[in-house]
Amino acid sequence: MKRIKIGVLVSGWGSNLQAIIDNIEKGALSVDLAVVISDQADAYALERANKHNIPAVSIGPKKNTPREEYDAVVVAELRARQVDLVCMAGFMRIITPVLLQAYPDRVMNIHPSLLPTFPGLRVQKKALDHGVKFSGCTVHFVDEGMDTGPIIIQAVVPVLDSDTEDVLAERILKQEHTIFSRAIQLFAEGRVTVKDGRVFVQGHEGRNNDVLINP
Numbered sequence: 407m408k409r410i411k412i413g414v415l416v417s418g419w420g421s422n423l424q425a426i427i428d429n430i431e432k433g434a435l436s437v438d439l440a441v442v443i444s445d446q447a448d449a450y451a452l453e454r455a456n457k458h459n460i461p462a463v464s465i466g467p468k469k470n471t472p473r474e475e476y477d478a479v480v481v482a483e484l485r486a487r488q489v490d491l492v493c494m495a496g497f498m499r500i501i502t503p504v505l506l507q508a509y510p511d512r513v514m515n516i517h518p519s520l521l522p523t524f525p526g527l528r529v530q531k532k533a534l535d536h537g538v539k540f541s542g543c544t545v546h547f548v549d550e551g552m553d554t555g556p557i558i559i560q561a562v563v564p565v566l567d568s569d570t571e572d573v574l575a576e577r578i579l580k581q582e583h584t585i586f587s588r589a590i591q592l593f594a595e596g597r598v599t600v601k602d603g604r605v606f607v608q609g610h611e612g613r614n615n616d617v618l619i620n621p
C-alpha cells in the first residue's frame with residue numbers, strides 16, 4: 407500500500423504533533439510527515455519538527471489579509487510537499503473553503519471535548535461548569551462550521567469531583583495523543599469512509615456492551 411504523506415498544522419505547544427512524530431518513529435503510524443506548518447513563528451511545535459528533521463514552515467498571517475488568501479498560501483505549501491491528508495493539531499485558526507475544497511474529507515482536527523458538546527475554546531472549563539460526568543476528545547473531519555464535521559473517533563474520560571480545569575485538560579490530552587494517531591492510521595489504511603455526514607470504519611464493528619458509568 408502506498409504510504410500517504412501528511413501535513414500537520416500547529417499554533418503552539420505541539421504535544422499532539424510530538425505524539426504523531428513518536429508514533430511514526432516507533433512504526434505504529436505508517437505515514438510520512440511531509441511538513442509542519444505554523445501560523446505562529448515562535449510556536450514550540452516548530453522546534454519539535456526541527457529536532458526530528460521534519461520540514462517546518464512558519465506562515466504568519468499578514469494584517470488585513472483575508473482568510474482565503476492565507477489558506478491559499480497554506481494549500482500551495484501542502485501541494486508542493488504532495489500532502490494527501492491535513493491534520494490540525496492545535497491550529498488556532500478558522501479555515502476557509504479554499505483549504506477544504508483543496509482537501510475534501512481530508513482535513514482532520516482534534517478537539518478536547520466529546521463533540522458536538524462544547525465546541526470552541528476553554529471547553530474543559532465548560533465541561534466542569536456543566537457538571538458532566540464524562541468528557542473526552544474527538545477527531546473529526548473539518549467542514550465549514552466551527553468544530554463540526556463527521557466524527558472519526560472519540561475517547562471518553564471520567565470527570566472527577568476533585569478536577570480542576572488543568573487536571574481535566576491533562577487527562578483529556580493524554581487520550582488525544584492516542585486517538586489522533588489512530589484516526590490517521592485508519593485513514594492511511596484506507597478504512598475510513600464518510601457517508602451522509604457519518605464516518606464508517608471498515609473492519610471495526612465495535613461491541614455493544616462498552617458501557618461506562620460514573621460515579
Ligand code: GRF
Nearest residue numbers: 419420421422496516517518
Ligand atoms: C489540544 O487540546 C487540542 O485538542 C486543541 O488544542 C490543544 C493543542 O495542544 N485543539 P498541543 O499544541 O498539541 O499540545
